[in-house]
Amino acid sequence: MTGRRGVRGDGGGTYGAGIPALPISLKERLRGLTDTRNVLGCSVSVVTRDRTVYADAWGTARTGRPMTTRSTLNIGSVSKTVTATAVLQLVAAGRLRLDGDIDEVLRTSRIYGPRSVRSPHHPQTPITVRHLLTHLTPLTGGPEPGPYGYTYRTGAAPDPGEMGRWLHDFLTPAPRGWTYDPEHNFLKTVPGRAHQYSDIGFDLAGHLVQAVTGRYFADHCRDHVLRPAGMSGSDFERDRIPETHRARAHAWYVDGAKTGMWLDYRNLIPRSIPDDFTGHVEYAPYTTCLAPAGGLWSNAIDLARWARLWLGSGTIDGRPVLPGSVATEALTGHVSAEILAQSQAPLPFVSQGYAWHRLRGDADGIWQHAGSDLGTATYVMLDTKRGAGATIVCNTEVAIDADPRGQMLQLLLDAAAQG
Template structure:
């Protein structure tokens, strides 16, 4: 197969993760919130601390502090050892930690955590920037830029189908850790794809391909493009891509609640894209069960009469995290939990409770059009 396009990489990565990849799904708050590549245990505080809460003038009782305290109470437990929540927006601000999460939520010493598949939002943002510059199109085939990587028998897959998880690529049951190219080739070595654009199926391989597209089109490494286009311009000083995390453009980032909040605000306000590409962020393909937009944002109606929010979840290195916001940024929520992997049902219930509590009390009249 032709692979001369791999020569555009300008930096090398060490893939030291050993062992079989675990692709996991977390069903939270009634929707499929999928995390990727739990690669091993995380180094976390050894002992539990008393729950900690701070707040700054919530507007008109919009933030339900009692519900948040209830959602965080009782940690650590067998499935979740600790948790952190950060809420901001026009409703005011509130932060809380519980259990073994003892690091500060904000400030220069805020706790860093592996964000897993939240990384996809950064990768999608890079791709949309290249679309805005005319170097890519959401409607053009991926194979035109990455010849020989996917089998010749595969139907053309568009860039927009990658970002919205409607590519039809088969589940990565044969995936093996390695370089991005090795990951893709291993993932498509077994199974059969469906016709692109006909079904919605969450698949992390889409974003390995998206990262490789960034490299091929820009002529620079994914890491360099991420740094120069997003991290430095936005001042995200605590967001980084560890060299030894093979999840890479699909799920490898480490960040903080403050950095994720800032990124989400700029992304959804259109600060990274032209109007057409910002519109793509909120355009979900008209395909049954589609949840992800042409820019990679997940559309999620909060159960119980809550608002429609946009964002992403992720799981990596023992953290299950997420960032969600109403479209008008009336409320932005970042959370992370220290999970054990021992009881997925209890973990799901705990995360579901945190997400529900974080948006409880939100009223559209506070953020008109949100």
């Protein structure tokens, strides 16, 4: 790549200080890709095992504020890799068993939640921790938007006990469970024998962390995953992120119709939209109690450290966050090709680790996780063969068939290898 290399100046003090900006020609090419897809603001980072090679940002974070590498927003399903890490730490410490029945943990929990989770179609077959981490449960979100979608709301953040109460109502048979539905909340597949991407499975994994430790999920992850990894600007609790650092989620509308992969949640938009409106719409700050599956707030600087930790087999800057053998296992396929070939996941999985996965067409050594929430799009990709990683944080929702992130990631990984 050619072009002058600058240094970011986002007013972040020592946070991310000294990281070079992208080469100008690469940044212009990346911005062309996001502009074409109407992405309002984007930040990226490029890493090797030893350092953050580049970090840069462009566009608008929210009304009146530019996007920076410190602009922080809800990163969607990339959060699952953090949740899996919290679970795997407990496995490594002997406090959870990968192949243990989750009911053994739930029934003794000191934090309110479901006391047992079994498929109504296969009540004799246990759901295990490994099933949760590899999307081998029959747990599904129910009808859309349904109970899951209605957890999204503006205003005050939920209290930390709300997730356990919600999971209890969703997964506990009537009359105790208000939103329990045996036909819609569970597929008819046998636990362990069918792969389907499950947000509920990872929310339940997050609740297991609470059940084992006796601490609320966000508090435990802050102390045992995020801070040890040096991710001081990230948190599962929105209100712990300084207001000045928060970006806003956006959607792109064409003739009054929302584009992107999510339903049109007009209740989260603080202004009315004309029937023929074309342009960006900024969501009001929203929250959900179901954080483990997709509720982490983070940014390009912290996600760079997250990628480095995984390239370093669970260790970053000499600090172990996850035992090396466990980190290696997480980036190893645990689901048979036969099961994956029949997967009901929205993407073509060819290998499923613990949260991390590989998709059809990935080069050898690639492990990845995409994230999307209402009005956001993120990505973390690891190239374990070349020892490189790349992250993308966008504050605008994109459509599955018009997603610029795949091409952007390849350009960023090539830059890491060259840098």
